[in-house]
Amino acid sequence: MHPLLLVVIIFTISLSFVTLATVRMILTMKGFQYSAAALSILEVIINILGLGLVLDNLANIQNLLAYAFGFAAGIVVGSKIEDKLSLGYVTANVISQDNSGRLAVQLREKGYGVTDWEANGYEGKRSSLQILMPKKQEVKLYRTVKELDPNAFVVAYDAKTIYGGFWIRAMKKRQEV
Incomplete structure (x- = not known):
């Protein structure tokens, strides 16, 4: 796999994982426990895939950075989604x-x-x-x-x-x- 493509995939996976985690937490806090539980299944699968890619390619610092920046971006995206959902x-x-x-x-x-x-x-x-x-x-x-x-x-x-x-x-x- 091309190294740049791997960086993009890792970033996207991390962004998706943290976005889902943020939305899951909001759903939990607003009383939507079953929806949050269902979302957590997808969240865990995505996180394990992303961590697996980073750990398999740990020698490449850009993969670790892609995961970290994806994590940070996921917090921002998750917060924006929460603003749009406006639950409760x-x-x-x-x-x-x-x-x-x-x-x-x-x-x-x-x-x-x-x-x-x-x-x-x-x-x-x-x-x-x-x-x-x-x-x-x-x-x-x-x-x-x-x-x-x-x-x-x-x-x-x-x-x-x-x-x-x-x-x-x-x-x-x-x-x-």
């Missing part, structure tokens, strides 16, 4: 200096489920809002909040378990239609 839900906490409740009303009018309450900040009264949404809507929410209240503070995190409330009722209504 996100909870965003929004803190607004405007404690009139206007931001909560505007976000509800745009279809967001918002729980709000008055909070105390360093410089006085604030409006604190908690918003649960599908991860696919996260960037849109950031843009909407910035448009409605450019000075708002926003922090978001993944929501793994959801029980009761606005979202459960909304999902039941969608299933009935």
Whole structure:
């Protein structure tokens, strides 16, 4: 086999392995254990093939480098795929200096489920809002909040378990239609 072709194959195998590993981990974290388990079979086969090629040709440093660079590229590609998949839900906490409740009303009018309450900040009264949404809507929410209240503070995190409330009722209504 031509040495350059071997480098390309090793790079591609390593990239594929790490991309699959990243996607598998995301699936596991989002509760898709069976899909993750099925993906892991392919992941292991690809990894063993790639390592075998590197170990059989260990004298050629370019093969080891191809595996290492493929590994690094796989992390980037896997992360990009995760961004595109946008699985699960996100909870965003929004803190607004405007404690009139206007931001909560505007976000509800745009279809967001918002729980709000008055909070105390360093410089006085604030409006604190908690918003649960599908991860696919996260960037849109950031843009909407910035448009409605450019000075708002926003922090978001993944929501793994959801029980009761606005979202459960909304999902039941969608299933009935």
